[in-house]
Amino acid sequence: TCLIKPTVLNLSFWGCKNVGDKTIAGIGRLLLSYPMITKLELRFTETAVTNNGIGALANGIARLATVQHLLLVLGSTSVSDNGVQTLVDAFSKCLKLSQITFDLTGCRAVTDKSAFNLSLIHISEPTRQAEISYA
Numbered sequence: 001t002c003l004i005k006p007t008v009l010n011l012s013f014w015g016c017k018n019v020g021d022k023t024i025a026g027i028g029r030l031l032l033s034y035p036m037i038t039k040l041e042l043r044f045t046e047t048a049v050t051n052n053g054i055g056a057l058a059n060g061i062a063r064l065a066t067v068q069h070l071l072l073v074l075g076s077t078s079v080s081d082n083g084v085q086t087l088v089d090a091f092s093k094c095l096k097l098s099q100i101t102f103d104l105t106g107c108r109a110v111t112d113k114s115a116f117n118l119s120l121i122h123i124s125e126p127t128r129q130a131e132i133s134y135a
C-alpha cells in the first residue's frame with residue numbers, strides 16, 4: 001500500500017500499439033485506490049484500446065469524488081460512440097469537474113452523436129471550461 005496519496009495523475013501512452021484493454025482496465029482499477037485525485041491527464045494515442053477497456057476506465061473515473069481537471073486523449077480506431085457514452089456517464093458523476101479536455105482525433109468510429117452527448121456534460125463553477133475535439 002502506498003502511503004502517499006497523489007492528487008495529480010498524468011499518464012501518456014503515445015504510439016504504444018501493444019497497450020490495450022488490459023492496461024486501461026488496470027488504470028481504471030488504480031483510480032479506485034486514489035479517489036482524491038483532483039487532476040487527471042490520460043493520453044492513449046495509436047493504441048489498441050477498445051470500448052471494453054473504456055468501460056473499465058470509466059468505472060474508475062466515476063469514483064473520483066474530487067477531480068476538477070480532466071484531460072483525456074483517445075486516438076484509437078476501435079473506440080466508438082458506445083465507448084464515448086460510457087465516459088460521458090462517468091464524467092456526469094464527477095460533481096467537482098470544472099475543466100475538461102477530451103480529444104477523439106483518430107477515433108474514426110465516433111460520430112456526431114458523441115459530440116452531442118459530450119456537450120451535455122455538466123461542468124461546475126467557477127471556471128466552466130470544456131474543450132472537445134474529434135476528426
